[in-house]
Amino acid sequence: MAIVDQSQAALRDHYENIIILQALLRNSTIVDLPERYVWTQALRHNSTSSNAAQELADLALPIIDISCLAENDSGDPAAKRRVSAEISAACEQWGFFQIVNHGIPKELMDDVDVQARKFFALPVEIKEKAKYDVNLKKDKAVCGYNGRLPRLSYNTPWMEYFSDRGEVETLTRMIWPDGNPTLSKPLQEFWENLHRLGKRLLEVVAVELGLEARFFSQLFDENIYHRSTWRYNHYPACPRPDLTLAMGPHSDPNLLTLLRQDAVGGLQVKRAGKWVDVTPVPGALIINVGDALEAWSNGRFKSVEHRVLVNEHRDRFSAVYLMAPAENQIVGAPPQLIDEEHPSLYRPFLYGDYMEHMMSIRLAGKNCLDYARRYEATPQQATPS
Secondary structure, three states, X not given: OOOOOHHHHHHOOOOOOHHHXXXXXXXXXXXXOOHHHOOXXXXXXXXXXXXXXXXXXXXXXXXXXXXXXXXXXXXXXXXXXXXXXXXXXXXXXXXXXXXXXXOOOHHHHHHHHHHHHHHHOOOHHHHHHHEOOOOOOHHHOOOEEEOOOOXXXXXXXXXXXXXXXXXXXXXXXXXXXXXXXXXXXXXXXXXHHHHHHHHHHHHHHHHHOOOOOOOOHHHHOXXXXXXXXXXXXXEOOOOOOOOOOOEEXXXXXXXXXXXXXXOOOOEEEEEOOEEEEOOOOOOOEEEEEOHHXXXXXXXXXXXXXXXXXXXXXXXXXXXXXXXXXXXXXXXXXXXXXXXXXXOOOEOOEEHHHHHHHHHHOOOOEOHHHHHHEOOOOOHHHHOOO
């Protein structure tokens, strides 16, 4: 896209911070986005035809009440079996579902939202004291504040975020000497709550697969190293939402993702080749299957493409916790999930190798999982429905 107001060219640096760019677009005559934020037509196109609009409007992610899956294990056994079956069905049919009555206090989530918004409202030069370092080795490339996404020269997401795999205070001390406990403490408590909840959900899916309950959750025990990452996202309002995406179509590489989105919406899940809106539900968390869980389950549970749209008038915020095993963890379907009717769909792989592969390519759709796919399987077996 051409720059209409050439006098602003210096401020539209190729790697300009997204917030500075947003302010420039709001306060100038420029109507086009820098080229690197303009997504290719095929990726931003909504393939929903007018004939299918009503059909898709009637589709909605499963919403599951998990109050019976309390940490104290006091839930009714029959209710637990029913809810576990609902979770299993959602993982098989959608790869996504929403949960309510999950036990994380609303007051904590609200406080996290307030504090995170305060962080993103800080001047860019303050936030960038904790900025992402492009020179870090790849296993730390997601850590810190990032509003420029310097690794990307095209199809760049319209977003900023801050993220790490350790204590929140590790980042906040880069800006405030005392670590800003007003910000760091509620965020740390929130991520720890999500971690415990994620372990409970992994125990449910393990049992539903016919595995020992702690088959997955033991990978995330205390004092066990793992690659789980927390991230808080800010998707600024954009004057040209028709040209860009907040996050392009992709599947998550990890085991399980837990997401809290705000009331603005914008998350879409691909269903039968069509994009379905994930309607915000107050207090709910969104859960989705990652590539590692699809491979571990021998394709029974599906990691599904999803994307995030930008809003022309409203900023959007989300908090995400990605549960991922250690780099040296072998990911592969156990023998009890492989038989003549269910041949092995994916070769075993080290999770670290998978992440190296993901970092070496431009993630688009489910292209990353092709890394481990066994193509000798029939097309019907090898291609997730």
